[in-house]
Amino acid sequence: MALRLTARCFRCHLRQHRRLSQHFQSQYSTTSSNQDNDYADIVISGGGMVGGSMACALGNNKMLKNKRIVLLEASKDKGDYVLPNSYSNRTCALSPSTRRLLESFGAWQEIEALRYHPVLRMQVWESCSDSLITFNNPDMTDSLAYIVENDVILAGIMRALKAQGNRVEIRYGTKVETFSLPGKEEDNIKLPYVGLQLSDGSELRTKLLIGADGMNSAVRDAAGFHTMTRDYKQTAVVATLVLGDTTLNNTAWQRFLPTGPIALLPLSDKLSSLVWTTTPQDAKHLQQIPADSFVDAVNDALWHEREKNPLAGQMLEAFKTVVQNVFPDSDPSRQLPPTVIDVQEGSRAAFPLKLIHSSQYVQSRVALIGDAGHRLHPLAGQGVNLGFGDVECLNEVLGEAVRSGADPGSLTPLLRYESERQRHNVPVMLSIDGLQRLYSTEFTPLVVLRSLGLQATNSLSFIKKKIIEQASI
């Protein structure tokens, strides 16, 4: 009797269990018959520099070794990268902290084997006055940054990723067509995970979707993050320049013009990468003019004196004298920028500049990293470094979350990532945006103020040290 009862109860329970399972399976009417096959723990959308390094970092994370990680990349697999002789016009200035991150999963070693160029010194000055600031580590031993071509960074990361074996599943030529996110439906019990409909027709469910799909992030739009944008109404012209008469090309130069900053980043002993931010009309003109006129325009932008503000000049001289008396050895030698003699064929390109800031980086089961969450003016070369900082932080947070048994997509640990990164990124964005506004004017009081401010900062070595530390964290 009792046995029969037990058996009946068991059957009842089984039936109920089966019904429930069927119910939940029907929620995801999958094309593939195997239900667990289309299930991933973490999906990274976008296999660029930031997305790729996220995949690398997660794949390298010991805590996540049992998790299935999928990287979705819209472009085709280009095979192994072959280093071309000519330099690419798209470069990044990687900070020492980014180098440490890349080293941690072996991508930096690959980059070193390809090519990179260190920056030992930086000089920033402007066209409206003689004020300038220089940065360098004591004795010029440690690098402030490394100039690496984007292609080389990506190749290094992809090599490191492939060296991990099949730890991370890379799906080339695939992007997400439709997102179904939890919480967007009426009842979040029914849809606890992110459902992705991919362009190759398959479906994927994941506990955590990481959006690393750049400034026009589809993940960000689908998740409905509140986003702030500001069009700078500026265009960045990039090119690869050939320098004359340089001995050691290890200085990054940046001059603020009222139309926008012009920067020369050392690529090799003879070559520098140009990032010239200017008005869209000028940019169009600069792209069209012949090479020798372009070289003249660059040299003029670096050297011309016609925008000098006489009042600011006088005040600055007076200020310098005072500072000289207080800190006798504070005035560093002013170096003259190099002369450009040629521009490489076909290396000129332009892209518009925008400030994008997503007010939140995470919601339940979704996280944004890199340009998907924040994009800023290239004047400090911090954009990609902030993205790599996101990678480092999110990797740490997810490892810690899994160590204490949390679901990688659960909101509590993700919020930790968000607040930590926003505490770092927002001030950087604000100060860069502020600098951009400050230097895009010719209004005399502001010119005077910024000249004195820059000169004062230059004289106070401890502030400079702080800035260098801040930039390298």
Added chain:
Amino acid sequence: MTSGRVCLGHGLFYIFINSRILFIPLVFIFVKMNVRQMFFTFGNICNAFTRNLSSSGSKGLSEIERRIGKRPMTLQNTDNVRIHFCQSSTVASIHTAFPYRQRKRRSPDLTFSRSRSQSTEHMSSEEKAKKFQRPKAQSTIDEQEISHFSALSSLWWDEGGEFEALHSLNELRIPLIRDAMMSQKTIDQYRADKPLEGFWVLDVGSGGGILSEPLARLGASVIGVEASEENIKIAQAHLLHDPAIRDNIKYIHTTVEDIAETQAGKFDAVVASEVLEHVADANMFVSSACKLVRPGGSVFFTTLNKTAVSYALGIVVAEQMLKLVSPGTHDWDKFIAPLDLQYMLEKNNFSTRLVHGMWYNPFSKRWSWSKDTSINYALHAVRAPAVEALEENVWTTETESASEPAPQKD
């Protein structure tokens, strides 16, 4: 450089909020006045206030109705209503739970299922029903509590919702349990991703499974015991979504007291997190929980202290002012001081290993460890290894090791 300023501003704010300077005037008032009397007056005012709110608007309930599509189980607030929670469904779930153990595991706990089925085999269904319908006085379930949480259960897994504080409490209690239990393993047995592998953990008052699921992810085999059937359903429904832990958790609709006799000494750890402050008879609850632990095993409690501060912050501020937890969740009379709990545990042959205070910051919505146990605290106690049990084990492990090459522990 500016980020430093932001941090500093944040830090100052944090110190300001968390400093006990704020509470000194409150404490002063409490000491001056007749504390109990004040509690009752204040509590009555608040109760009347909340009752009025719920009768006029009852927005919360209609929201829940809309979500789960039906009216949640509510119980009349009269003393003569007895809840029939432990009926045949309990028996069914227990019976289905234990064959699973038999099938999945080769642990020393195999006898668990057998002893259970044998013990009920000779009983008829009426006898069983009678057995599980205990007189109310012996029950440690409080009916008001159950109806309250059942109404909320569809919101269990919204991390920004009703149970936000419980979700973030995982950041403290999971490492506490993990580290305490990991220390029992040798270095060869330790796996970084599954530190609790091979342990049987009983989660008392598992609710929607907020604590059970992380423990299972760490490798433990978890039995969740819960008095509300609706919560069991919610927890099971949620569990089905995660194939990685689907087979490691079993939720059972029963009470600790019910399984205390039959499953005595079967668990490596019993966790009663945020439960003790809801039970009607803490003494009985603690001794039942203690019975379930094997000699040398652990119990973990997290609960609220019985102090004036815990009344002011835990009930007045958290429930009625900030609505961090829904009003009516806690009853100060049922709170228990750590020393009382330690005393109860000592009577059950447990020695307390640690008592930590826990602070909840309502602004950052995070918990942190603290020396101060005056509001929330966590307690870990270890059962003394029984001498005769040890001797028995020597014989059994020797005979078992012949048939079973890899015993999990001991």
